[in-house]
Amino acid sequence: MTEERKKILEMLSEKKITVEEAERLLNALGEPESGSAGGKPSWKYLRVLVEPGPGSERGDKVNIRVPMKLIRAGLKWAALIPKHAQGDINKALQDKGIDLDFSKIKPEDLEDILTNLDDLTVDVDGHDKVRIFCE
Amino acid sequence: MLPMIMHFKIRQAGRRGIGFYFPIILVWILAGALLIALFPFILLASLVTCLRGPGFTLLLVYPIFFSILWHLGGLRIETKNAENEVLIDFP
Numbered sequence: 001m002t003e004e005r006k007k008i009l010e011m012l013s014e015k016k017i018t019v020e021e022a023e024r025l026l027n028a029l030g031e032p033e034s035g036s037a038g039g040k041p042s043w044k045y046l047r048v049l050v051e052p053g054p055g056s057e058r059g060d061k062v063n064i065r066v067p068m069k070l071i072r073a074g075l076k077w078a079a080l081i082p083k084h085a086q087g088d089i090n091k092a093l094q095d096k097g098i099d100l101d102f103s104k105i106k107p108e109d110l111e112d113i114l115t116n117l118d119d120l121t122v123d124v125d126g127h128d129k130v131r132i133f134c135e
Numbered sequence: 136m137l138p139m140i141m142h143f144k145i146r147q148a149g150r151r152g153i154g155f156y157f158p159i160i161l162v163w164i165l166a167g168a169l170l171i172a173l174f175p176f177i178l179l180a181s182l183v184t185c186l187r188g189p190g191f192t193l194l195l196v197y198p199i200f201f202s203i204l205w206h207l208g209g210l211r212i213e214t215k216n217a218e219n220e221v222l223i224d225f226p
C-alpha cells in the first residue's frame with residue numbers, strides 16, 4: 001500500500017473525511033499496483049489439475065502445484081542451455097507440432113502469460129479434464 | 136525458503152504403499168559440497184571458453200542452481216489412478 005493510500009485511510013478512520021471523499025481520492029490515485037501487469041494479484045503457484053471425465057477408463061488424477069518463483073528460476077536455467085542444444089529442442093518440439101522457442105520467452109512474457117491465465121480448462125478427447133490456473 | 140524435508144509416497148495396486156518424510160537437506164549439503172569441489176574446474180572451463188563458447192556464463196550455474204533449490208518449497212506433484220499413486224511434496 002502506498003503512503004498516499006494509507007494517509008487517506010487514516011483520515012477516513014479519524015473521520016476527517018467522509019467515505020465518499022475517501023473513495024474519490026482513492027479513485028484519483030488510480031488502481032493499486034500489485035507487482036504484476038494489469039493490476040491483477042501476483043500469483044504464487046501454477047496449478048495443473050487433471051480429473052477423470054466420464055469416458056476415462058483408468059481414472060487418472062493429477063495434481064501439480066508449481067511455485068511461480070521456481071518457474072522463473074527454471075526459465076533462467078533454460079537460458080544457459082547451449083545454442084545448438086536449444087536448436088535441437090526447438091526442432092523436436094516442431095516435429096511434435098509445437099512451434100515454440102523457449103529461448104525467446106523472457107520473464108516479462110511469462111508474467112503476461114500468467115496474469116492472463118486466470119483459469120484454463122482443456123477437455124482431452126472427452127476423457128480427462130485438464131484445468132490450469134494460478135493461485 | 137530452502138525445503139528441508141520431502142514427503143514421498145508411492146503405492147501400487149495389490150501392494151502396501153510406502154510413505155515417508157525424507158530429510159532432503161542432506162542431499163542439499165552433499166550437492167553444496169560437490170559444487171564447491173567443482174568450482175575450480177568450472178572456473179577453469181569458463182576461462183578456457185571465454186573467447187569462444189559459454190565463458191563466464193558457466194559461473195551463472197551456481198546462483199541459478201541455488202535459486203531453483205530455494206524456490207522448490209511448495210512444489211507438489213501428485214498422480215493417482217486405480218492402480219498407482221505417487222506423491223512428491225516439498226512442504
